[in-house]
Amino acid sequence: MTNNATRHGTSSDLLAQAHELIGVALRDTEQVFLKELESREPFVREVLGHLMTYRGKRLRPMLLLLSAQAAGGIQHGHPVLAAVVEMIHTATLVHDDVLDDATTRRHVATVNSRWSNETSVLMGDYLFTHAFHLTSTLGSAEACRLIGRATNIVCEGEMAQVSERGNLHLTEERYLEIIEAKTAELCAVSCYLGGKFAGATQAQCDALDGYGRDLGIAFQIADDLLDVVGNEAQTGKTLGSDIQKQKLTLPILHILSQAPAGEAARLRELLGQPDGQTRAALQPALQRYEAIPYARQRALDYIVAARQRLAIFPDSPAKQLLEDMADRVTDRTA
């Protein structure tokens, strides 16, 4: 009768184990990150200082470093690459704050509510350009190309998401295509680079890419679920904003595909004119069509797939931690 929690310990146990295995490299990553962003401009330093207070769990650096460790061992360049993917992720967060007009993220004022949209835009640009500059310091045009390509796809995915807003006939396939681009691609390239710079074979690098991609999709499904079922006090984020912006996510797509034509039409009418009550008004349909369990199951399917990708690697503590991270990535909605 083991469940995930007893088999793998809690999320904080997992973090502690990861820190034991790759703690030095994570600390190096943090130092590289901060050093690259140093500026003689007091205003840049001030905004950066604020940004540091709302950074997350370093998921992407951990994926990159654990992939490296599982594939042959962490090398000199890995903390640099780990800092790069974290910097790109932070840049997209800062720019997302402009986009979503969000007022809080991780319980702290966002850059654009504390300063202005323009500061958020410039600060995100500063993070992007430094990420590319930092990549180039490794002297590998291949690393620059991989990072460039992945960020191209991320931006294209974000544009696709904007263009599909208000499309009440979005398909699940298109939804998955978009979250793969905007979220999973950066996880995939993190794992791929971890393997590549550890001397992994091409097959191993491709397996790591697939692992990161599946994990990233599961992560985004879970994150989108939060917006529908989460609790603002717990998550520290403004919720229901996807519904407000007519951004359809998996549980909503599920009820629209399951409901009979008449009900689906009424639901689309509701979704087409969202207000503060829409999130609550959707709850009966979400329950009736078991939309939350459905979305959770889809996330779990991706997690199972992600774990299977790792079969190519010999057993190791790093591989075990990658498997555990896959299991944990949807925990936030449990």
Place this chain on the structure above:
Amino acid sequence: MTNNATRHGTSSDLLAQAHELIGVALRDTEQVFLKELESREPFVREVLGHLMTYRGKRLRPMLLLLSAQAAGGIQHGHPVLAAVVEMIHTATLVHDDVLDDATTRRHVATVNSRWSNETSVLMGDYLFTHAFHLTSTLGSAEACRLIGRATNIVCEGEMAQVSERGNLHLTEERYLEIIEAKTAELCAVSCYLGGKFAGATQAQCDALDGYGRDLGIAFQIADDLLDVVGNEAQTGKTLGSDIQKQKLTLPILHILSQAPAGEAARLRELLGQPDGQTRAALQPALQRYEAIPYARQRALDYIVAARQRLAIFPDSPAKQLLEDMADRVTDRTA
């Protein structure tokens, strides 16, 4: 009694001569530019199509290609690099439109007034990441590093500009430092890369960097002058916005430094609470202290310096065109 216009011909003559000399490379640049930005997302294509209608005179690609030609000859990689610097410039324009809340640029609706701030942010990001990706396709980590470093400086300069807004005691030195970073750096790296990839010596590359830098500073002084003395119908831009945003530029800095303490204090009071009349209210002081001729002279000083940098190169049609471009860069305020 030759003046610039008779000695060098008109600006359109200059463009025609440049096209004769580097027309093939400019067309290649355009093709590389468009090919790199191709997307399967219809929305991306739509916004890009709109963007193409408000691009400018390709100053940076021309600088890069003429520098290459003057320094040894245009090579295979030059149109790629020329497309990169144009893409970065376009990205900063798109993001500037978010920042300045500008409603028109080059007589055409800006991306953010036609779509939204979020589309402008994402489209600018798309241009930035593609610029870095495109650089990496040359297989030179050095090119990636130079482009990364220059864009870092551009962003830092833009942040510095934001932080100095409303500073009514800005110095001319600080003003020049900011425009060097936000504008001249990209011109400098354009010229430097042109030389570097044409096999120029380090001294020649440094001379080209200096030429691009001085030209860029002159260009920005002239551009800022437009905001104070220009005519909206002629320029196709919303003018007076620097004054509205308490962004002090060279003629204003000059009157504040020349006026006696009492008058300077009154002027600062005026500048501290700008309204639709402020631009007109400043005209007497601008005339009294000959602030416009002063700013023009400073721009001319940089142009003379820019031309002198080119002395290291043997005479050639490309060198002549670079000299002519320096002369022409402030024409818009004539």
